[in-house]
Amino acid sequence: MRDSAVAAYNLSMRFPGKRRGEEIEVLENVSIDVAKGEFVCIVGPSGCGKSTLLNIVAGFLEPTSGSVIVEGEPVHGPDPRRIFVFQENGVFPWLNVRENVGFGLRKQKQTERDATIARYIDMVGLGGFENAYPHELSGGMRQRVEIARALAARPDIIYMDEPFGALDFLTRLKMRADLIRIWQSEKKTILFVTHDIEEAVQLSDRVFVMTPRPATIQEIVEVDLPRPRHLDSPDYLAKRDRIFSVMGMSLRVGETAA
């Protein structure tokens, strides 16, 4: 059996609704298991609770019931060994690129720290922007800063919550390619939430497809395609279409009503 990095058992999550006594059930009996070094994507319709699931796994939210075990230990809060990359960009606007990337390295010695910072700034292709402030950078560059900050802290696991959601199409393609390259060289476990099915098939080893709310895992699709992946190969398209059909979506646009 493979080594498990992230395991969640029977997670349920209910939030209080707007009306008194009303409860909104977001997650219903969700169990997942992610192996060490694996790249797993969680896809589902918008608002289905996939971000909630990731926030629970990362320790930012307590589930109503169920448990999360990461690297053999139960999770009761965030932990610097697993870094979260936020959808809305969590780069600190009051620090420049160098200071942001070094944020998780407060305990390192100065020389060691400088070397780590330089290495990861270089890895995400931000050389020359070390002294820039986030508001001076584009959205894609800010997201690179956040990824570099996450990597520099040397976590075992990276949680990513729609990290490329706000970027334009071309930047997104480039960021995906870079992320795969970095993942292959750094050998991290990555749990990646997205609503973009193409993105999931391009990136991951396995795709967890979730149902609408209350969300549960509907199907696990193995994406056993060699990398680099060709976005027009029949195997790629077959996997993509498989997920589309699991989510109950037609690929034909503009179909006349029967």
Place this chain on the structure above:
Amino acid sequence: MAALFLTGWGLAVRWSHSDLFPTPGNVARGIVDLMQKGLLFKYIVASLFRVSWGFTLAVIIGVPLGLLLGWYARAFQAFNPLIQVFRPISPIAWIPVAILWFGVSDAAPIFLIFLASVFPITVATVAAVQNMQLVYLRAAQNFGLSTGELFRQVIFRACLPQIITGIRIALGVAWLVVVAAEMIAVNSGLGYLIIDARNAGKRYDLVVAGMVMIGVIGLILDVLVRQLEKFDEVRWGYAGRRK
């Protein structure tokens, strides 16, 4: 516009045949007169000295207090009613109390300036912490910061743009209050100059000269505080047309 205003002012005084109200020329001569006597500089320094003390105390107490109240909901619930009752009491209303406690000394106006500026600073800081973006907090927690580090490196830094805005408002209020306090509680400063010039011989040229100096120095103070908004560490917080 300024030239038009001054001309209009001069003409209005002439047409109304006022004996007391000065023309811009009278005021300018009044300012020169005060400078020659060495009073102008002395009074400006006296006023600025009081504002600096009262205002600095307000920043030293108001910012940490605001950070704590903004962060700890229990403390906020305990303190907020008190703050909301004290806040609408004009600092002017405290003048008799200040004289009772501190006598006719610098401590009375300093206390009044402190009172006037500590509330805007505290309230702005509390609001900044309470409205802080969750994502910064979560990122900070993720990197395992201690409570002290969290306050110094994240909460304070994230709130600094709004704290500076609070400080700007507070400094404006402090400058308003020092004039009022000096009219009653002490015998030096620009506020004293105004009330003294009126009482001792109806020297309205000096009254208006004092007003002009108050306006000019108030403007300079605001321009100086605005410079704080240009630092890279806070500039992100003032999004909008001017960058």
